Structure formats: C-alpha cells, structure tokens
Amino acid sequence: MSDDMYADTAGRAVLETIRAYGVTAVFGIPGTHNLELYRPLADLGIRAVTNRHEQGSGYGADGWAQQTGLPGVVITTSGPGLQNAMSAIGTAFCESRPLLVLSPGVPLGAEFADVGTLHETKDATAMVGAIAEWSRRVSSAAEAVDAVHDAFALFRTGRPRPVHIEIPLDVLEAPADVSAEARRARPVPPRATGDVAAIAEAARLLSGAQNPVIVAGGGATRAGDALTALAERLGAPVLTTLNGKGTVDERHPLALGSNLRLAAARAVAEQADVLLVVGSKLGEAELWAPRLKAQGAVIRVDISPAQLDKNLAAKVRIMGDASAVVAAVLEAVPDSGRASDLEAARAAIDVEMRGTAPDTVALAELIAEGLPDGVIVAGDSSQVVYMALGSVLRNERPHSLLYTPTYATLGYGLPAAIGARVAQTERPVLTVIGDGALMFCVNEIMTAVEQRLDVTIVCVDNGGYAEIRQNEVDRGMVPIGVDLVQPDWAALAAAFGATGRRVERREEVASSIRSAIAAGGVQLVHIPQNSL
Numbered sequence: 001m002s003d004d005m006y007a008d009t010a011g012r013a014v015l016e017t018i019r020a021y022g023v024t025a026v027f028g029i030p031g032t033h034n035l036e037l038y039r040p041l042a043d044l045g046i047r048a049v050t051n052r053h054e055q056g057s058g059y060g061a062d063g064w065a066q067q068t069g070l071p072g073v074v075i076t077t078s079g080p081g082l083q084n085a086m087s088a089i090g091t092a093f094c095e096s097r098p099l100l101v102l103s104p105g106v107p108l109g110a111e112f113a114d115v116g117t118l119h120e121t122k123d124a125t126a127m128v129g130a131i132a133e134w135s136r137r138v139s140s141a142a143e144a145v146d147a148v149h150d151a152f153a154l155f156r157t158g159r160p161r162p163v164h165i166e167i168p169l170d171v172l173e174a175p176a177d178v179s180a181e182a183r184r185a186r187p188v189p190p191r192a193t194g195d196v197a198a199i200a201e202a203a204r205l206l207s208g209a210q211n212p213v214i215v216a217g218g219g220a221t222r223a224g225d226a227l228t229a230l231a232e233r234l235g236a237p238v239l240t241t242l243n244g245k246g247t248v249d250e251r252h253p254l255a256l257g258s259n260l261r262l263a264a265a266r267a268v269a270e271q272a273d274v275l276l277v278v279g280s281k282l283g284e285a286e287l288w289a290p291r292l293k294a295q296g297a298v299i300r301v302d303i304s305p306a307q308l309d310k311n312l313a314a315k316v317r318i319m320g321d322a323s324a325v326v327a328a329v330l331e332a333v334p335d336s337g338r339a340s341d342l343e344a345a346r347a348a349i350d351v352e353m354r355g356t357a358p359d360t361v362a363l364a365e366l367i368a369e370g371l372p373d374g375v376i377v378a379g380d381s382s383q384v385v386y387m388a389l390g391s392v393l394r395n396e397r398p399h400s401l402l403y404t405p406t407y408a409t410l411g412y413g414l415p416a417a418i419g420a421r422v423a424q425t426e427r428p429v430l431t432v433i434g435d436g437a438l439m440f441c442v443n444e445i446m447t448a449v450e451q452r453l454d455v456t457i458v459c460v461d462n463g464g465y466a467e468i469r470q471n472e473v474d475r476g477m478v479p480i481g482v483d484l485v486q487p488d489w490a491a492l493a494a495a496f497g498a499t500g501r502r503v504e505r506r507e508e509v510a511s512s513i514r515s516a517i518a519a520g521g522v523q524l525v526h527i528p529q530n531s532l
Contacts, residue, residue, distance in 0.1 A: 005175075010141035010167060011036030013176040013183055014102065017148045019044045020185040022070055025422050027057040031077025032118065033104040036173050038075065049422055049451060052443035054081050056415035058088020060447075062097050063378060063419025066399040069222075071098035071155045072419065078104045078169075079119030082128065087409050089162045090131045094406040095243060096218055098160035100151050101128070105137060107170040125166050133161035137168070141176035149186055157189050157321075159219070159304040192303065194320030194328060202299045202316045203332035205274045211296075212236040213272035215260070217286075218243030219279020219302060221398035223323040227278065228252065230330045235338030236276075237268055237345065241286040242405040244279065246395035256345060258401075259391050261288035262356075264348035272296050279303070279322045282311040285406040301325045349391075357387040363529060364388035366506060367432060367458060370513030374427045376420050378402040380413035382434030383467055384460045384529075389432055411440025414457060418444060421453045428517050430456035435486060436465045445496040448522045456516045457498075457524040459489055489526035498522035506532045 006012075015037065018026075025047040030038050041048050051057040054076050061072025072092075076082045082103045092099040105124055106113070112122065121127070129135035133154065138144040144167050151163045206212055212234045216227055220240075224247045231238050231254045238248045238255050245258040259265035266289060269275055273296035280302075282292050292312055300307070300314035301322055308317040318325050354361050360383055367389065371377070377393065379385035379401055386405070393401055402416045413431035421429040438459050448455045464484035472479050490500030499521060503512050509527060516523035 006036060006039060006173065008176050009036045009039075009173055010144055010176045011172050012040040013141050013178045014144050014148055014165070014167070015040045015044055015046065016183045017145050017185075018073060018100070019046055020183060021152050023073055025049060025064055026073045026075055027051055027060040027064070027419065028075035029054060029057065029077065029081060031081055033169055034075055034077045034081075037102055037104070047422065049418070049447065051415060051447050053441075054084035055087050055411060056441055056444045056447065058085045058092070058099065058101075059412045059415035060419035060422070061099055062088065062092060063402055063416035064423045065098055065419075066402055067376070067420050067423035071100045071151070071160070074099065074101045076101065076103045077119065078106070078124065079121045081119075082121070082124055086128070086131065089128060089164070091404050091407040091409055091412070092162035093131055093133065095404050096159055096161055098155040099162035100148070101132075101162060101164040103164065103166055104172050105166040105168050108139060108168045125164070128164040132164050135164040135166065137166040138171065139168070140171060141174070141178050142182070144171070145178050145182055152185070153189060157192065157303075159307075191321035191324045192319065194301070194318040194325040198316055198318045199325065199328045200332060202276070202318060203329050205297050205299060205316065206234055206276065206329070207333050207336070209234070209272075209274035211272050212274045212276065213269050214238045215240070215269055215275065215277045215280060215282070216244040216247040217241045217278065217280020217282075220244050220247050220322045221279075223278065223326045224248060224398060226323055226326040226330055230326060230333065233330065233333055233335050235336055235340045237340055237342055239265055239269055241280050242390050242401070242403050243286070244398070245390070246398040246400050249396045250394040251396060254340060254342070256342060256349065257391060257394070259349050259353070260286055262349055262352045262391075263289075264345065264352045266292060268345050270294055274299065277301070277312070277314075278326060281307050283406055285408065353388075353391050357383070360384055361388040361392065363460065363509070363527070364392040366509040367513060368392050370510035371430075372428055372514075372517060376400055376402065376417075376427050376429045378413045378417035378420060378429070378431040380431065380433040380437040381408040381410050382413075382432070382437045382460065383462065384434065385432055410437040413437060414441045414444045415447070417455050418448050418451065418453060421455050422451065428456075429454070430458060430513075430517065432458045432460065435459055435461040435463070436484060442492070445493065445498055445522060445524070449497040453522065454520045455522055456513065457493075457522070458513060459524060459526050460529055461486060461489070461526060462529045489524060493522070493524035496522070498524055500524045500526065502526045502528070503532070
C-alpha cells in the first residue's frame with residue numbers, strides 16, 4: 001500500500017487536534033491496529049513513550065498530566081491493550097485526574113460479530129464506560145475530532161476524569177474529511193465563578209467565625225495563592241487531603257499538612273465553627289474514617305454539583321471553579337487580625353503519627369533527609385508512603401507527591417515518576433515504593449532506561465505484603481501468600497541497564513539516596529527494612 005493512502009487519516013486528525021491543545025507526549029504501546037495513531041506523532045512533535053505494559057502507560061500519563069496541567073494521553077491497541085489500561089482508567093476516575101485514552105475498535109458493521117478476529121472484544125466501549133466518565137465509539141473522523149474537543153472542554157471546566165474514544169479500524173485508517181479549522185483548539189470556556197448570593201453568605205459566615213478552618217482537596221490545587229491569602233486573612237488553619245497536598249505551602253505557619261487520616265487532624269476540622277471545604281468529596285479513603293463530623297457551619301466549594309453535599313451536608317453550597325470562587329470570597333472577607341496558635345494541634349498530630357507506625361515513620365524521615373529541595377516523589381500504595389511519607393514530607397507546591405489514596409492500586413509509583421520526568425527536567429524525580437508494589441511495575445525500569453531519564457527508585461523492602469500479613473494475623477490466620485521471595489534488587493536493576501545499590505545500615509539511607517540522585521540516570525536504592 002502506498003503511504004499516500006495514509007497521508008491524512010482520522011488518526012492524524014485526532015492527533016493534530018490533541019497537539020493543538022498543547023499535548024507533547026503520549027504513552028502507550030504500538031500494536032497491529034493502532035499504527036495510524038502512531039504514524040503522525042513524530043511529524044507533530046509528540047514524544048512517544050513506549051511502556052512495557054499499558055497499566056504503566058496510564059500511570060505514566062497521569063504523572064505527566066500532574067506536572068503539565070494538561071490531560072495525559074494513552075494510546076492502546078484494541079482488546080487486550082485497552083483492557084490492560086483499565087486499572088489506570090479506574091484510578092483516574094477515583095482520583096479525578098484528566099486522562100484521554102484512544103483505542104481502535106472493530107470496523108463499522110462488525111460489532112458483536114463474535115467471529116474470532118484478532119483482539120475481538122464483545123463491547124469495548126461499554127467495558128470502559130463502566131469505569132470512565134464517558135466512553136464513545138465514533139463513526140467518522142469528524143465525530144472523533146469532536147470527541148477530542150468535548151474531552152478538553154470537560155478537563156478545563158468540569159471535574160477532570162478519564163474519557164475513552166474508540167475509533168473503528170476502517171474509520172481510523174480512512175482519509176479524514178475534517179477541515180484544518182476543525183482541528184484547532186477551541187477557546188477556553190469561561191470559568192464558573194459561583195453564585196453571587198452564595199459567595200456573599202460564605203463571606204459573612206467566615207467573617208463572623210471565631211474558629212474557622214479550611215480543608216483543601218485535589219480540586220483546590222490551582223487555587224493555592226487565593227487559599228493562602230484567605231487563610232491568612234482569617235487566621236484559619238489549613239488541612240489538605242493527600243490529593244490536595246501542597247495546595248498551601250506546608251511550611252506555612254497555618255498549614256497542618258495532609259494528615260486527615262489522623263484523628264488529631266480531623267478534630268481540628270470537626271471543632272471549627274465554620275468549615276470551608278474546597279474541592280474535596282471528603283471520602284473515607286482520605287479520612288481513614290467513615291465521615292468528618294463537623295460541628296459548625298459547613299461551606300462547600302466544588303466544580304461538580306454532585307460533590308456539594310457528598311459525605312458532609314453543607315449550609316452554603318457554591319458550584320464553581322475553585323480559584324475563581326475562593327478569589328471572590330477573599331475579596332468579600334475583611335482582615336480578621338486573628339493569629340492562630342497551632343503548636344498544640346501540631347504536637348497532637350505528630351504524636352499520633354509516630355505512635356501509629358514508629359519504625360516506618362523513622363525510616364520515612366531518613367528518606368526525606370536525603371531528598372533535595374523541589375523534589376517530586378511518586379509514591380505507591382506502600383506502607384512507607386501512606387503510613388509515614390505522606391505526613392513527613394512538607395511540600396511547598398501541589399503535585400509534588402504523586403499518589404492514589406482512593407484507588408490505591410499497586411504499581412503506580414514507578415510509571416508515574418517516569419511520566420513526571422518526561423514532563424519536565426527542572427526538578428529531581430524519584431519514586432518511593434515497596435517491594436511488593438515494585439514487582440507490579442518492575443518492567444518499567446526498562447522504559448526509564450530506554451527514555452534516558454534521570455529517575456531514582458527507592459525500594460523499601462519489608463519482605464512482601466506486610467500490611468496484609470498483619471491483617472491475617474489480626475484475624476487469627478496463619479500468614480499465607482504474603483511473605484515473598486525477593487530478587488537481588490541491585491543486580492536486577494543492573495540487568496535492566498540501571499544502577500543498583502543496597503543500603504546496609506540505617507546511617508546510609510539518606511546519603512545513598514543523595515548519591516543516587518546526584519549520579520543521574522536510572523538508579524535503584526534497595527532498603528531492606530527488616531534488616532537495618
């Protein structure tokens with residue numbers, strides 16, 4: 001076949017449209033059916049990152065998105081490739097992350113044929129639609145381009161969640177009857193600024209409060225400056241979820257960190273006479289408790305109306321963009337002149353954190369000691385992260401700890417770190433990940449080496465699935481399936497073309513991490529937790 005047949009296909013039209021919105025990297029794996037999505041990438045100046053599993057593609061795209069503010073884009077092939085990305089799609093939905101997944105599908109007219117064609121899937125669109133914000137099977141190039149525009153409109157003005165576009169193979173490879181104008185990025189819709197009366201009532205309540213408190217979630221990360229100014233004007237403590245971590249600089253005198261999993265931190269919010277919640281559903285997975293039991297008036301700000309009473313009823317509900325709404329509230333609130341003494345609260349939070357997991361916290365502090373300023377840490381669903389590092393780290397800006405507190409899947413940390421590094425080279429990037437979690441994504445070491453990235457992997461080895469082992473013991477079970485045989489981690493890293501090192505003494509933890517980051521390239525620092 002002549003290449004002229006593929007000079008301007010639906011695949012090119014879709015990728016041109018995505019590029020027009022500023023996307024410069026995609027994650028995925030080329031396959032038999034998706035080649036016309038790959039053909040235009042180099043010509044459009046889009047970097048193709050080939051992961052070793054499509055789950056890693058989804059998490060790499062998420063890490064990239066958190067550093068750029070743009071949606072992560074994943075290209076899968078049909079059938080198993082798309083299915084491999086499902087965990088990442090589920091994660092993006094639960095964590096409200098912008099993710100655009102492109103996949104080919106069976107040709108038009110071949111739906112539900114069940115004749116045994118390659119990668120044949122009963123209903124791929126319905127499969128993804130069950131866990132994504134939406135999933136569409138298009139019937140033309142123009143419809144595919146419109147779907148891309150709809151996706152970006154959602155990411156810019158709504159609650160960011162994953163979307164999927166399935167392009168039938170015959171449509172994907174056919175000439176695209178789509179004008180150049182239709183492929184251009186559409187203007188950014190105006191931000192929803194919130195109801196004026198509701199903003200005035202929120203300002204009235206906050207101005208009269210004696211003990212106001214702010215809780216910021218993942219939906220507040222772009223409102224950091226306004227939230228900081230509002231907190232200062234009110235003298236209000238600020239707590240964040242893990243997804244909102246760093247929205248207000250955690251070194252700020254009013255910041256109490258991302259510690260809502262601790263009862264001492266929740267008590268600060270619960271005892272407020274006015275509680276302002278911005279961009280959070282206050283979910284159980286973030287709270288480690290069924291509900292936040294607020295005693296005072298609650299003000300909820302969220303881009304999604306479905307969130308405004310979720311898990312905690314509000315007295316004042318403001319639907320709108322967090323940065324616009326908070327800025328409007330700030331304008332209407334006078335300076336209280338109030339100074340908050342948070343030392344007692346900080347002490348109570350610290351005592352509870354250390355008492356819950358003293359050994360893990362001590363190790364997390366050694367790891368943090370080895371980290372340079374401005375570092376981006378990709379965590380995983382590993383004890384060292386959710387029991388310690390999430391509290392120990394003091395982030396000055398959001399998206400500095402990449403994590404998935406709600407979906408909490410294993411194997412997120414390394415590919416997310418890869419995506420963050422592809423997105424930028426100004427800040428050092430590493431992942432802190434347990435040995436069990438690393439085995440879910442160890443193949444992505446090869447991706448990092450191939451992409452010639454500077455990424456450090458800190459593998460905290462507690463011998464397997466230590467938390468699940470304790471769960472079994474607590475239930476009176478003899479531990480089963482949780483004590484895992486370990487590879488020689490340093491040698492394994494070397495086999496991938498990376499550099500591996502093993503920490504022999506606690507005193508070497510911080511210095512080993514510093515040395516690994518300074519050396520550059522792909523580095524693995526193995527910390528055998530139980531033998532230090």
